[in-house]
Structure formats: structure tokens, C-alpha cells
Amino acid sequence: MNRLLRNRELWLALAILAVLVLVTTRFPRFAQPSNLLTIFNDTSILMMLALGQMAVILTRSIDLSMASNLALTGMIVAMTNAAFPAIPIPLLIAGCVVVGAALGAFNGILVWKLDIPPIVVTLGTLTIFRGLVFVISGGAWVNAAQMSEDFIQLQRGYFLGLPVLSWFAIVVAVLFYLFMTRTQQGRAIYAIGVNPVAAVYTGINVGRTKFLAFVISGAISGLAGYLWISRYVIASVEVASGYELTIIAACVIGGVSIAGGSGTVAGALLGALFLGVVNNALPVIGVSPFWQMAISGAAILLAVVLNARGERRKGRVILKKAEGVA
Amino acid sequence: MTDLASTGRRLPDRLDNPLKSAVMSWESLLVLVALGIFIANSFASPYFLNAWSLSDLTFNFAEKGLIALAMALVIITGEIDLSVASIIALASTLMGLALQYGADTPTLVAVGVGVGILCGAFNGWLVTGLKLPSIVVTIGTMSLFRGVAFIILGDQSFKGYPKDFAWFGQGYVWWVISFELVLFLVAAVVFYILLHRTNFGRRVYAIGNNPTAAQFSGVRVDRIKFVLFCLTGLMSGIAAVLLTARLGSTRPSIAQGFELDVITMVVLGGVSILGGAGSIIGVVLAALIIGLVTLGLGLLNVPGIVMSIFTGTLLIVVIALPILWRMMRERRA
Structure with a gap:
């Protein structure tokens, strides 16, 4: 029972439920299954991105470049589709994952080989990737008319009653869960976050594991690039601008410790869902969407206060190298 | 000795001679970079070497530079403040609100600066009072502060600031020397003295190098961190006054992305993101470099x-080069 009470995911699920119940008491249609599925679908991209960010944060790093990576791969795939509509979509998606992973690998190699703090590396690539979007597109937009029908419609199809976009999120989440809990590499990501020194002694290559985490977050950003562009049917320089913080917010609310080593797949997913539910509920209860930003800010602060009560550890460690790791 | 080597720390047999270390320092590298960009700019554009063009340079870095001075101290203690741009947005919005109630110029300035200090104090309280990691706290307040600005303004904007208020952002003290430049230089001197010539400054370094040791040597770690967050808030408030006066209007999206530019300045200036090292001269040079790059590229459209x-x-590149260089030297040794 005590363990149940301290289960962070349970509390977060209850918080989401509370918001749902509260809104539903005034607007009964809000809790209809179809609307709940819509919310889930709306949040799919954020959920995937939050998982990628979680892998990085677990290793005591941070990836600020995810949204820019998303915008860059999104622009590349949109322009490719506009120029060569004949290329089949699955091939394009695979290309997105590869390009995204390559961009993530660039972050990772700087962190691994040169030992530059991740926050500095990804701060740099955040602006570089976003600038490259402008360079390759010349500032022009790719709009719906230029994209092929398949490109736009793929994620809008239904499979077993769920939109394909939701299936993307489900498949990514399941694969990610299996990777994090059932493979050596996944456990290594947790291990170097909990104690990098001990991880070295158990034979884990700390640098390479961080590199791997950045490749994962990059690959997910790349996939999200296609999904984002085909969902909002516009590719521009401004795509997902500032979204990197929403992704981190989802992780923090989901109980992923910024100090590394602690966080669960379910937590990150629920953190993203919480933001999704709140954002969907606001217009329903007649609150201006301009409240969204302040509410998510308050939610982050509340979450971090509650999380800190659970674990009294120094959280500053993300900016500190592990002591004594050569 | 092997023990030290295995932990990656190395004790030099003798110290470098002072002249050599001065020439090899980060600051001289920055001076070289600045000179290089300056020369490249004057070749690239015929409009560059002109007193008024160079004066325009000020507006490219003064506001961000002011915040960078305080941010440097925060980062030296091993913390970070990502909310500075949002503090500008909130301070500017509340100044606009005060204007609607007929506030005059001194009141506007007081509101801007006051809001800045209060926001900084809120950050400081969360970090030191509640013992929360600053990176998460300030990601949260970043959304919160700008969020409040959005709640107040929505898609509207505040305009019609008085003329004598506009002077803060557009005025010149003498010839081409703008008020913003003078303020930045004065602040740079004040922060130089504060960090390099006072007990307070030594304590800032001590905290960054080892907070536990600093605590045990009688440094009030939390109090100093709190003061530094307030100071960053204060500088953000001042930047809000300058920026609002320069633009002549307030939108909730004002100063979007400033925090990244400010941190870039600080890190480029040689302040270690891990805490414990850095100098004000470096930060001032980095601000100048970014101003030069912006101006030069701007002149080239x-x-x-x-x-x-x-x-x-x-x-x-500036972070990676010295690391690569050191790695190559160690490989040879």
C-alpha cells in the first residue's frame, strides 16, 4: 500500500483523471471515447518526443535540439516529397529516421569524443539546425498543394479503430519500453545516469552510451518530423519553434529526474498526456488558449516540487561531469 | 601520483610563466577572433567602417550583454537561469499595463526593474529555499512568466510610450555614443569589480568549484545564489526597459529566444558551464564578437x-578547438 502511494505514475494518472472528471462535470461530451481518442492522437507526437528526451535525460544529459531536428528533417522530407512525389512514403519515413539519427549522432559525437557538455552542444545545434531549415528552403513554405496525397493521408488512415498516427506512438512506446527494460544497452542508459563511476567499473562505455541516447532522440525527432509536417500540412522555418521546452516539460511532469538515472516510460507518456489533456480542456471550458503557457509553466514547477520531495538528491548534476570519470 | 593521473587530474611540474599564460589565455583568443571578424567585415562591406554603423553595433549586443554579465556569475556558481527572456516579456508587459494607468517615465522604469528583481527573487527562492535544480525551475518559470504576459496581452500590444522614455533605448549620450553602450560599459566595470576584486566574487568561484567545501568554510552558499538570481532578474528588468524603449511597443513574444543568445555569450566568453571558472572580460569580449558578427552579416543582407x-x-567551434588541440598535444606527449 505504501509503495502504491509513492507510485508517481499513479498520482499522475489520477491528476489526469481529475482534470477529465472536472471538465466532464460541466461538459459531459468531453469524456466521450471519441474525444479521448482525439486527445490521445493529438498528443502522439509529443509522447514519442518525450520518450526520446527521456533517454537523453537519463544519462544526465539534455537535448535542446529536438525541435530544430524535427523542423529540419520535416523540411527535408517535405521538399523531397514535393520534388519526387513517386517515392513511396515508407521509404521517406525510413529516410526521416536516418536523417534524424544522423543529426542526433552529430550531437552525440561531440558529447562522446570531445566531452563538451550536452547543454552547450545542443544549444549550438538548436540554432544551427533551425538555420539550416532556412538555408535549404530559402525561407519558402512547402504547403499542402505541393505534398502528395499519400504523404498527407497516411497518418489519417484508421487501423483497428485507431488513427495510424496513434499507432505510431504505440509502436514506438512499446519498442522503446522493451529496449529500455529488456536490453543491455537500455539498462546501461539507466546505469550511467545513476552512477557513472560504478558504470565504468562494470564495463560500460559511458561516452558511447550517451552517444546512443542522442542517436535515439535524434531518430525519434526525425520520425516526428514527418508526422508533424504531414499532420499540420505545412513545412516552414517556424515549425515546432520553442517546442523543445514542451518536450522537456512533459518529461519533468512525468517524473523523469533531470539529475539522471530515474524515470519510467509510463511516466514520460503520462507527462505528455497531462499536457495534452490540459491543452484540449482549456478551449472546452472557455479559457483563452493564451493561458496554456502559464499553466504548463505552473505544472512544471508543481511537478518538480512534488518530485523533489520524493528524492532528496542534488539535481544540479546535469551541469556537472561525474566526479573522477576520466 | 598514479592516483591523480587515474582520476584525470594532473599536477603540472611547474607553473607556466605569466607572459606565456597571458598570451595563451582564452581572452586573447577572443581578442584575435574579434579582430579577425572586424577586419573581415571591413573588407566585406564598404559601409562597415563608419562611426554610425559601428554605433549601431551597440544595439545588437547591449541588452543581451547586460544580462550576460549577471548570468556569468550564476553559471560560475554552477546554476543556470533560462527564464531571463521571459522576465523581459513580463516586465515589459507590466510596464505597458502601468502605462495604461497613466504612469510617467520614472514609474515605468521602476516597474520594469522592480518586476525583474521580483521574478529573479522567485527563481532564487525556488532554487535555494526549496532546493530545486535551477535548470528545471527556470524552464518552468520561463513558461510561467511569459505565460502571464500572454494572459495579460493575448494577441494585443501596448504602444504609445512617452518620448523621454524612448531615450533609454534610442538616445545618445554624446555624438555616436548611445545610452545603452554607456550603461553596458558601466555595468561591465561594476561586475568586473564585483567578481574579481571583492570577497563576494571569491565566494562565487568557491561555490562553483565545490559547494560543499564552500559551505564548510563559512560561505553562505544559498544566500549568495539567491542574490545572484535577484541580480540576473534585475539585469533582465533593465534590459526590458531598454528593449521596450527601443522598440516602442510591447508584445508577449518580445525578446523570444534571448536566453539562448545570452548563454551563448557567457559560454563563448570562457565561463565554464560546469561552474567555477570564467571572467567578466571574456564575457564582454564575447558580447562584442556576437555584436560584430550580427552587424557584419546584417550589412551583407x-x-x-x-x-x-x-x-x-x-x-x-570555439569550445571544441581548445579541446581538440589539447587532445592532439596529449597524444603526442
């Missing part, structure tokens, strides 16, 4: 978004 590629690359 390069769009702002492409400029950001240059600053981003500059940030990574």
Missing part, C-alpha cells in the same frame, strides 16, 4: 536566421 547558424557554429 544575411537574414537573421542564417546569422544564428554562425553564432551556433561559433559556440561549438
Whole structure:
């Protein structure tokens, strides 16, 4: 029972439920299954991105470049589709994952080989990737008319009653869960976050594991690039601008410790869902969407206060190298 | 000795001679970079070497530079403040609100600066009072502060600031010397003295190098961190006054992305993101470099978004080069 009470995911699920119940008491249609599925679908991209960010944060790093990576791969795939509509979509998606992973690998190699703090590396690539979007597109937009029908419609199809976009999120989440809990590499990501020194002694290559985490977050950003562009049917320089913080917010609310080593797949997913539910509920209860930003800010602060009560550890460690790791 | 080597720390047999270390320092590297960009600019554009063009340079870095001075101290203690741009947005919005109630120029300035200090104090309280990691706290307040600005303004804007208020952002003290430049230089001197010539400054370094040891040597770690967050808030408030006066209007999206530019300046200036090292001269030089790059590229009609590629690359290259150089030297040794 005590363990149940301290289960962070349970509390977060209850918080989401509370918001749902509260809104539903005034607007009964809000809790209809179809609307709940819509919310889930709306949040799919954020959920995937939050998982990628979680892998990085677990290793005591941070990836600020995810949204820019998303915008860059999104622009590349949109322009490719506009120029060569004949290329089949699955091939394009695979290309997105590869390009995204390559961009993530660039972050990772700087962190691994040169030992530059991740926050500095990804701060740099955040602006570089976003600038490259402008360079390759010349500032022009790719709009719906230029994209092929398949490109736009793929994620809008239904499979077993769920939109394909939701299936993307489900498949990514399941694969990610299996990777994090059932493979050596996944456990290594947790291990170097909990104690990098001990991880070295158990034979884990700390640098390479961080590199791997950045490749994962990059690959997910790349996939999200296609999904984002085909969902909002516009590719521009401004795509997902500032979204990197929403992704981190989802992780923090989901109980992923910024100090590394602690966080669960379910937590990150629920953190993203919480933001999704709140954002969907606001217009329903007649609150201006301009409240969204302040509410998510308050939610982050509340979450971090509650999380800190659970674990009294120094959280500053993300900016500190592990002591004594050569 | 083997013990030290295995932990990656190495004790030199003798200290470098002072002249050599002065020449090899980060600051001299920055001076070289600045000179290089200056010369490249004067070749690239015929409009560059002109008193008024160079004076325009000020407006490219003064506001961000002011915040960078305080941010440097925060980062030296091993903390970080990502909310500075949002503090500008909130301070500017509340100044606009005060204007609607007929506030005069001194009141407007007081509101801007006051809001800045209060926001900084709120950050400081969360970090030191509640013992929360500053990176998460300030990501949260970043959304919160700008969020409040959005709640107040929505898609509207405040305009019609008085003329004598506009002087803070557009006025010149003498010939081409703008008020913003004078303020930045004065602040730079004050922060130089504060960090390099006072007990307070030594304590800031001590905290960054080892907070536990600092605590045991009688440094009031939390109090100093709290003061530094207030100071960053204060500088953000001042920047809000300057920026609002320069633009003449307030939108909730004002100063979007400033926090990244400010941190880039600080890190480029040689302040270690891990805490414990850095100098004000470096930060001032880095601010100047970013101003020069922005001005030079601007004169060549390069769009702002492409400029950001240059600053981003500059940030990574300037950090990576010395590391690569050291690695190559160690490999040879």
C-alpha cells in the first residue's frame, strides 16, 4: 500500500483523471471515447518526443535540439516529397529516421569524443539546425498543394479503430519500453545516469552510451518530423519553434529526474498526456488558449516540487561531469 | 601520483610563466577572433567602417550583454537561469499595463526593474529555499512568466510610450555614443569589480568549484545564489526597459529566444558551464564578437536566421578547438 502511494505514475494518472472528471462535470461530451481518442492522437507526437528526451535525460544529459531536428528533417522530407512525389512514403519515413539519427549522432559525437557538455552542444545545434531549415528552403513554405496525397493521408488512415498516427506512438512506446527494460544497452542508459563511476567499473562505455541516447532522440525527432509536417500540412522555418521546452516539460511532469538515472516510460507518456489533456480542456471550458503557457509553466514547477520531495538528491548534476570519470 | 593521473587530474611540474599564460589565455583568443571578424567585415562591406554603423553595433549586443554579465556569475556558481527572456516579456508587459494607468517615465522604469528583481527573487527562492535544480525551475518559470504576459496581452500590444522614455533605448549620450553602450560599459566595470576584486566574487568561484567545501568554510552558499538570481532578474528588468524603449511597443513574444543568445555569450566568453571558472572580460569580449558578427552579416543582407547558424557554429567551434588541440598535444606527449 505504501509503495502504491509513492507510485508517481499513479498520482499522475489520477491528476489526469481529475482534470477529465472536472471538465466532464460541466461538459459531459468531453469524456466521450471519441474525444479521448482525439486527445490521445493529438498528443502522439509529443509522447514519442518525450520518450526520446527521456533517454537523453537519463544519462544526465539534455537535448535542446529536438525541435530544430524535427523542423529540419520535416523540411527535408517535405521538399523531397514535393520534388519526387513517386517515392513511396515508407521509404521517406525510413529516410526521416536516418536523417534524424544522423543529426542526433552529430550531437552525440561531440558529447562522446570531445566531452563538451550536452547543454552547450545542443544549444549550438538548436540554432544551427533551425538555420539550416532556412538555408535549404530559402525561407519558402512547402504547403499542402505541393505534398502528395499519400504523404498527407497516411497518418489519417484508421487501423483497428485507431488513427495510424496513434499507432505510431504505440509502436514506438512499446519498442522503446522493451529496449529500455529488456536490453543491455537500455539498462546501461539507466546505469550511467545513476552512477557513472560504478558504470565504468562494470564495463560500460559511458561516452558511447550517451552517444546512443542522442542517436535515439535524434531518430525519434526525425520520425516526428514527418508526422508533424504531414499532420499540420505545412513545412516552414517556424515549425515546432520553442517546442523543445514542451518536450522537456512533459518529461519533468512525468517524473523523469533531470539529475539522471530515474524515470519510467509510463511516466514520460503520462507527462505528455497531462499536457495534452490540459491543452484540449482549456478551449472546452472557455479559457483563452493564451493561458496554456502559464499553466504548463505552473505544472512544471508543481511537478518538480512534488518530485523533489520524493528524492532528496542534488539535481544540479546535469551541469556537472561525474566526479573522477576520466 | 598514479592516483591523480587515474582520476584525470594532473599536477603540472611547474607553473607556466605569466607572459606565456597571458598570451595563451582564452581572452586573447577572443581578442584575435574579434579582430579577425572586424577586419573581415571591413573588407566585406564598404559601409562597415563608419562611426554610425559601428554605433549601431551597440544595439545588437547591449541588452543581451547586460544580462550576460549577471548570468556569468550564476553559471560560475554552477546554476543556470533560462527564464531571463521571459522576465523581459513580463516586465515589459507590466510596464505597458502601468502605462495604461497613466504612469510617467520614472514609474515605468521602476516597474520594469522592480518586476525583474521580483521574478529573479522567485527563481532564487525556488532554487535555494526549496532546493530545486535551477535548470528545471527556470524552464518552468520561463513558461510561467511569459505565460502571464500572454494572459495579460493575448494577441494585443501596448504602444504609445512617452518620448523621454524612448531615450533609454534610442538616445545618445554624446555624438555616436548611445545610452545603452554607456550603461553596458558601466555595468561591465561594476561586475568586473564585483567578481574579481571583492570577497563576494571569491565566494562565487568557491561555490562553483565545490559547494560543499564552500559551505564548510563559512560561505553562505544559498544566500549568495539567491542574490545572484535577484541580480540576473534585475539585469533582465533593465534590459526590458531598454528593449521596450527601443522598440516602442510591447508584445508577449518580445525578446523570444534571448536566453539562448545570452548563454551563448557567457559560454563563448570562457565561463565554464560546469561552474567555477570564467571572467567578466571574456564575457564582454564575447558580447562584442556576437555584436560584430550580427552587424557584419546584417550589412551583407544575411537574414537573421542564417546569422544564428554562425553564432551556433561559433559556440561549438570555439569550445571544441581548445579541446581538440589539447587532445592532439596529449597524444603526442
